[in-house]
Amino acid sequence: MASGSRCTFHVRGLDCAHEVELLRAAVKDAPGVENLGFDLINGMMTVDYQDGQVDPRRLAERITKNSGLETTLVGDVEPGAETAASWWSHHGRTFTTVVSGVALAAGILLGWLGSHRAAMTCMALAVVAGGVWLFPRAARSLRRLRLDVDVLMGLAILGAMALGEWDEAATVAFLYGVSESLEALSVARARRAIRKLLEVAPDTAERIGLDGQVATIPADQVVAGDRILIRSGDKVPIDGSVLKGRSSVDQKAITGESVPVDRGPGDTVFAGTVNGDGTLEVEASGPVGDALISRIVEQVRAAQAGRAPVERRISQFALVYTPIVVAVALLVMVVPLLYAWATVGGSAVTWELGREWFGRGLVMLVIACPCALVIATPVAVVSGLASAARRGVLIKGGEFLEEVGRLRAIAFDKTGTLTLGQPDVVEVVCAPGHDDQAKVLRIAAALGDRGGHVLGKAIARHARELRIDVPAADDYTAIPGKGALGRVDTIEYHLGSHRYIDEAGLCRPEFHDELDKAETAVGTSVALTATSGPLGWIRLADQPRPEAAAVLAELHKLGLRTIMLTGDNRRTAAAVASELGVGEQRSELLPADKVSAIDEYSSLHGPTGMVGDGVNDAPALAAARVSIALGGVSSGAALETADVVLMADDLRRLPWLIRHSRATLRMIHQNIALAVGSKLAVLILALFGLANLWMAVAADVGATLVVVANALRLLRPAED
């Protein structure tokens, strides 16, 4: 199979669902093109293609020619050209709409004053000004036999002119201009909101030179290893680790919570966060482009480029809806005439009758436009994604926003998710017949040091705190969900759950009973054995997250079921579950068992999401309808793999996320109902000859306006 490449284009005027259709059509037959992505917020389009089959520059020319939208390959644009045409590309539509509106108003006024010729001229001007964008696009669509908004509106305007209804034609042209400007404005609004996310990092940094002199340089010139001075009250310009100084840092830009965190030598600070009252000297970990905030912005950008499933369904609906309404419109235009001719005869087919029904048909052509309907979803989705990002919740696409809103249950991993994941050793116990506690700790630490398991690492840390010399283990092998084995001084040892050493045949009856008893105490006991038999066990205790109980209670109030999935032993699991008030719990699960538990739970209770810390729960996260990772600030891995990332190392945003997703879904549904309802109302009025063209367009524009305004409410900064 040929491998694929991706190229990105800047498309001038790409800011609504409508242009997306034009662009899709423009590349449809190009060989080698595999997948298209659209970023309405930044006016970008990405094309995935098979290597060697597509010349991106030629493709840009082709798209420009076929769609009429000026398309340039990113990297090819000279900065000068960008600004030259930009006033027109940004404000051109608004400008022509205003001209059209003024001409229309003048025309109406002159009409009242009885100056009919002058009024007609003004109306004609209003049509031309309102139609400069519309007619060329409509012509292009017609050539490709596409019935889109432009074609329908264009036909309505021409039809009205044919009937001599100049004021109607002018009104339609003007109102359509208004609706287009509104769409562009609403997208510009969302675009700004996302850009604001980026702007949290300052443009300059203060670099400390080798001679100790401080120089102000552009932030994007910082490279890994630079020493950066961050004064009290300043924003941090780059990600890095503190070399000198101590201060509190407000991480709101990243986590959405303005709880200051203490930072001193060795700690990490992030670009975009705000330094408190100390001065810090920081070693940059890399260029600004690699900073966490840049990655978040990149993810949000990519997220809103995709289409949410509701959006896709609406587009499909529009694809059917429009031709049907157009067909009805045509029937309305001809059937009454045919009927009159068949029943009464040729004399009944009068100019008056034709005019009447032709007019009603035109109204229906306008109703056939799916505008408000199509814009209803993307604006809501983009607003929803952007406002979530502002609160430290990174959602990887509209589909996940939608899925979260539909969840019926949430599964939680235990360690690191419902608990802090920082276990401490509370007890080291020797097996019957042994008495060297230090040896148990030393060997366990040697194994724990090799792997990445929290329990093993905690044991190793504890041993070092007691100044025990931890030897290096050889041939370390981890057995996920069970334990690990390895060699210390050529002797093989096993470290793991009681179940693991039972299954490995390494347990002994007396030890078994004592360990069983010990497991009634708080915490998790990890057993250590040699091949000759048990040496002892180490009990570790982890703290529940302080916010966990309240979060679980709130989720229950929101009507969600909760379940805890853990590899830990039954008693510990039960103790944690009852302390926190988790709905259900399953224990002693291997990673694969967690996957089947999620599947089972989903089929019993409906869509189930999974919350984990993204460290060792990847399979279960992947199995869930939506995977939610917490602690984006502390684990970069979570940022890449989970569908939703709570940037703070904290569960409190979870109920907010549920409410937010549900609110977004509700808003989308309201918007759709509104758009469809207003169409239906006009349709019925039109059938009875009670609606005219401007009413139909006004209903469309009105609905678009309300729908967009409604969706933008999601961007409102709220206290929570």
Ligand SMILES: Nc1ncnc2c1ncn2[C@@H]1O[C@H](COP(=O)(O)OP(=O)(O)OP(=O)(O)O)[C@@H](O)[C@H]1O
């Ligand atoms: N590398 C290891 N070192 C020591 N013990 C281990 C190791 N791997 C697993 N265990 C043992 O197996 C049990 C289950 O481990 P596992 O890593 O599956 O837990 P988990 O499912 O991640 O826990 P939780 O569900 O609480 O997050 C642990 O409680 C521990 O006793």
Ligand SMILES: [Zn+2]
């Ligand atoms: Zn046993």
